[in-house]
Amino acid sequence: MNVKKKEHEPLFSAKNLKLLKDPLSINNPITVQVLGICSALAVTAKLKPAIVMSISVMVVLAASNVVISLLRNGIPPRIRIIVQLVVIATMVILVDQVLKAFVYDISKQLSVFVGLIITNCIIMGRLEAFAMGNKPWPAFLDGIGNSLGYGIILIIVAFFRELFGSGTILGLQIVPKGFYDFGYENNGLMILPPMALITVGVIIWVQRNRNKELIEER
Amino acid sequence: MQEIFNIFIKSIFIDNMVFAYFLGMCSYLAVSKTVDTSFGLGLAVTFVLGITVPVDYLLNEYVLKAGALAWLDPEFADVDLSFLSFILFIAIIASMVQLVEMVVEKFSPALYASLGIFLPLIAVNCAILGGSLFMQERDYQSLAQATSFGLGSGVGFFLAIVGIAAIREKIRYSNVPPALRRLGITFIITGLMGIAFMSFLGIKL
Numbered sequence: 001m002n003v004k005k006k007e008h009e010p011l012f013s014a015k016n017l018k019l020l021k022d023p024l025s026i027n028n029p030i031t032v033q034v035l036g037i038c039s040a041l042a043v044t045a046k047l048k049p050a051i052v053m054s055i056s057v058m059v060v061l062a063a064s065n066v067v068i069s070l071l072r073n074g075i076p077p078r079i080r081i082i083v084q085l086v087v088i089a090t091m092v093i094l095v096d097q098v099l100k101a102f103v104y105d106i107s108k109q110l111s112v113f114v115g116l117i118i119t120n121c122i123i124m125g126r127l128e129a130f131a132m133g134n135k136p137w138p139a140f141l142d143g144i145g146n147s148l149g150y151g152i153i154l155i156i157v158a159f160f161r162e163l164f165g166s167g168t169i170l171g172l173q174i175v176p177k178g179f180y181d182f183g184y185e186n187n188g189l190m191i192l193p194p195m196a197l198i199t200v201g202v203i204i205w206v207q208r209n210r211n212k213e214l215i216e217e218r
Numbered sequence: 219m220q221e222i223f224n225i226f227i228k229s230i231f232i233d234n235m236v237f238a239y240f241l242g243m244c245s246y247l248a249v250s251k252t253v254d255t256s257f258g259l260g261l262a263v264t265f266v267l268g269i270t271v272p273v274d275y276l277l278n279e280y281v282l283k284a285g286a287l288a289w290l291d292p293e294f295a296d297v298d299l300s301f302l303s304f305i306l307f308i309a310i311i312a313s314m315v316q317l318v319e320m321v322v323e324k325f326s327p328a329l330y331a332s333l334g335i336f337l338p339l340i341a342v343n344c345a346i347l348g349g350s351l352f353m354q355e356r357d358y359q360s361l362a363q364a365t366s367f368g369l370g371s372g373v374g375f376f377l378a379i380v381g382i383a384a385i386r387e388k389i390r391y392s393n394v395p396p397a398l399r400r401l402g403i404t405f406i407i408t409g410l411m412g413i414a415f416m417s418f419l420g421i422k423l
Contacts, residue, residue: 034401038242038243041240041243042240089308115347116241118304198409201402201405202406205395209397
């Protein structure tokens with residue numbers, strides 16, 4: 001540690017790193033905090049929209065965490081929900097316009113789910129629980145960490161659904177042609193909405209088996 | 219008339235908010251522990267959807283759409299404000315929820331007692347904003363169609379949440395693998411219910 005800057009906390013102190021790492025496993029926004037499921041499941045039939053969605057959420061969450069954290073001492077508590085919604089909605093409009101301008105076809109596939117980032121509970125939840133009481137830099141890290149935790153689940157689900165559902169990854173054919181000649185067929189069920197729920201259920205199962213302290217009482 | 223009825227049935231069963239689009243999942247998972255509370259939330263969501271979707275429809279039709287401002291002045295005929303729709307829809311929803319809460323509290327204390335705690339929750343329920351955004355995307359032709367879409371989606375959500383709550387009340391007595399308890403098993407049951415609801419896809423309307 002730097003001796004001269006002793007009164008300053010280093011940018012990546014243990015506490016700050018914890019903010020980044022915890023949401024990836026033991027405090028995952030989807031499988032443990034149960035936030036933001038709505039948009040998570042609908043965009044995971046293919047890997048590409050899932051990645052775009054994770055990046056959009058990351059931008060919105062990190063930016064609005066920082067903005068709310070900067071404003072935190074000036075927001076009257078009674079109207080904080082409205083203020084938070086306005087900040088989030090502004091960020092989402094920016095992201096939506098950028099998506100429409102640069103990746104129009106994916107923006108069409110994501111349809112209303114870009115707009116639904118506004119009501120994504122992860123964002124409201126983090127603003128309320130973290131950004132309202134912390135400085136901008138930890139709030140930024142918290143935003144990045146939580147959206148990484150969100151993105152990782154999205155990408156795992158989308159990976160398996162695309163692999164088994166269409167035999168491709170990011171649009172590239174992965175399952176060899178020979179398999180199809182032997183009678184292998186893509187599992188059409190994986191593309192359909194209900195399988196997203198079951199895949200997440202299985203991820204929760206695996207994660208809780210490895211982390212016994214997450215198991216709930218009946 | 220028949221078209222309106224078709225939209226109603228379609229939004230309940232075929233395009234069910236929960237099973238086909240995963241909207242309102244957060245409150246669906248959090249409030250479905252007992253049938254009583256989920257009944258209250260389901261009613262509140264239906265109520266609010268039935269109000270906000272038509273209001274947002276009028277807003278979209280007369281303010282936001284490309285050329286929608288033409289009624290004000292022919293000069294505005296090429297103004298397109300649709301990029302503002304997210305922020306205006308959420309503002310309408312938040313204020314409508316507040317308004318509904320006050321009206322219900324004034325005129326029907328009994329209903330307020332059963333819905334009361336859920337109403338503020340609803341402002342950030344994805345199903346409500348999702349209803350308005352789908353209404354905008356699908357371009358409904360009249361106010362009546364938009365209203366029946368809003369009510370139908372609400373009833374669909376109501377059916378889903380009451381159904382899962384009833385199943386969860388029963389499953390408390392069964393021997394679920396420890397790691398799947400509560401959250402995991404709820405996801406899997408919802409998936410199975412979704413597969414069951416897919417059988418309605420065969421209905422041609």
